[in-house]
Amino acid sequence: MADMCHSLGVGRFVFPNVRTILPAYWNGHAVPGKAGLHFALGEGLAVSDFSPAHLAVEMCDLPLLRELLDGGADINEEHGGLTLLHHAIDVEIDSHAQTGEPLHVDVTAYLLARGADPKRPSDGGCGVTAEHMAFVSRHWLATALFEGWDVRR
Template sequence: MCDLPLLRELLDGGGDINEEHGGLTLLHHAIDVEIDSHTQTGEPLHVDVTAYLLARGADPKRPSNGGCGVTAEHMAFVDGHWLATALFERWDIRRENS
C-alpha cells in the first residue's frame, strides 16, 4: 500500500479499484496504513495513497462487504485521519455539484 508506482501498475493492468481483501477495499486499507504509519513512526500523517485512489475512482462512501459495512469515509473520521476526511468532504462537494 505504500508503493504508489506498483499500485498504479496494478490498476493500469486492470486491477479493480473496489476489490476487497480481508473485507476491506483498497481505500479502507489506505486509511488504515496511513494511520498506522503515523501512529507507529511518529512521522506526520500523510494521505498520498488515499488521494491517488480517489483520483482513480475509489468511492469513500462505498461500504465494505466484509468489514461490517463501514465506509472508508466513516473509518477515516472515527480514526482521526483528518487529512483523508478533508479530502472526502471536498470530493463529496465536487460530486454533488457535477
C-alpha cells in the same frame, strides 16, 4: 516518508526495496534468504494472502499501484473486509501512529483520483464506509479530502 511504507520486515530480515522482491514473490518464486513472505499483519492476515494491489497499498508503493490499476486491478477489490481505500486509510494511520512521522494521505488521494468511492461500505456492503473509517480514526487529511470529493460530486 516513514520506513513503515518503504521496507518490508520479515523476522530479522528487512527488504528496503520492496519492488525488487514483490514481483518474484507474486510469481511464486522463492525469495533469497527466506522461505517465503508469510508473516502476520494482525487480525490473522498475512502478506501472502494479499492481492498485488493490496500489497502495493500496504507498502505505499504508488508507482506499483498505478501499474496494477492500469493493468486491470479492481479499484474496489476487497481483502479481509477492506477495500483498497479502507486499507490505505488503515496503513496511513498505522504508519503515523507507529513511527511518529507526520500523517500522510498520498495513497488515499491516489485511490480517490482513480475512482475509489469513500461512501462504499466495506465487507461486501455490510461494513463502514472509508469516509466513516477516516473520521473515526481521526485521519483528518483523508476526512478533508473526502469532504472536498463529496462537494464536487
